[in-house]
Amino acid sequence: xxxxxxxxxxxxxxxxxxxxxxxxxxxxxxxxxxxxxxxxxxxxxxxxxxxxxxxxxxxxxxxxxxxxxxxxxxxxxxxxxxxxxxxxxxxxxxxxxxxxxxxxxxxxxxxx
Numbered sequence: 001x002x003x004x005x006x007x008x009x010x011x012x013x014x015x016x017x018x019x020x021x022x023x024x025x026x027x028x029x030x031x032x033x034x035x036x037x038x039x040x041x042x043x044x045x046x047x048x049x050x051x052x053x054x055x056x057x058x059x060x061x062x063x064x065x066x067x068x069x070x071x072x073x074x075x076x077x078x079x080x081x082x083x084x085x086x087x088x089x090x091x092x093x094x095x096x097x098x099x100x101x102x103x104x105x106x107x108x109x110x111x112x
Contacts, residue, residue, distance in 0.1 A: 009065075010039045013085045016061045017042050024054050039065065039085045048079040055083065064088060 014030045017040070021028030026046035033039055042058075044051050059067050062085060071082040 006039070013039045013062060013065065017058060017085070020054060020057050020061055024050050024057070026050050026054055039087065042083045042085060044081040044083070045078050047077070048074065051079040051081050055081065058083070
């Protein structure tokens with residue numbers, strides 16, 4: 001049952017990301033997740049301003065999930081942004097290394 005629910009969440013995430021990208025005129029590709037807590041790896045390509053304006057829209061549209069920016073850069077006139085969409089921190093299994101790393105980064109930011 002858990003695998004079925006995760007597949008449904010993955011499909012929901014992909015539909016939302018694709019809709020946001022289409023409205024912005026950006027090419028979006030979703031790839032399978034790398035980590036247990038990931039739902040999808042999202043690759044956004046397009047004009048720099050359009051791509052850079054998209055993460056906040058995706059964050060707002062995916063309010064039940066966490067979005068991490070993994071990599072960004074440009075190739076000639078195209079800009080690339082790679083994001084990982086993960087389960088919300090509170091929904092992740094307690095013993096996953098990704099959750100521990102997120103909690104550690106959050107504590108470090110609060111201490112600074």
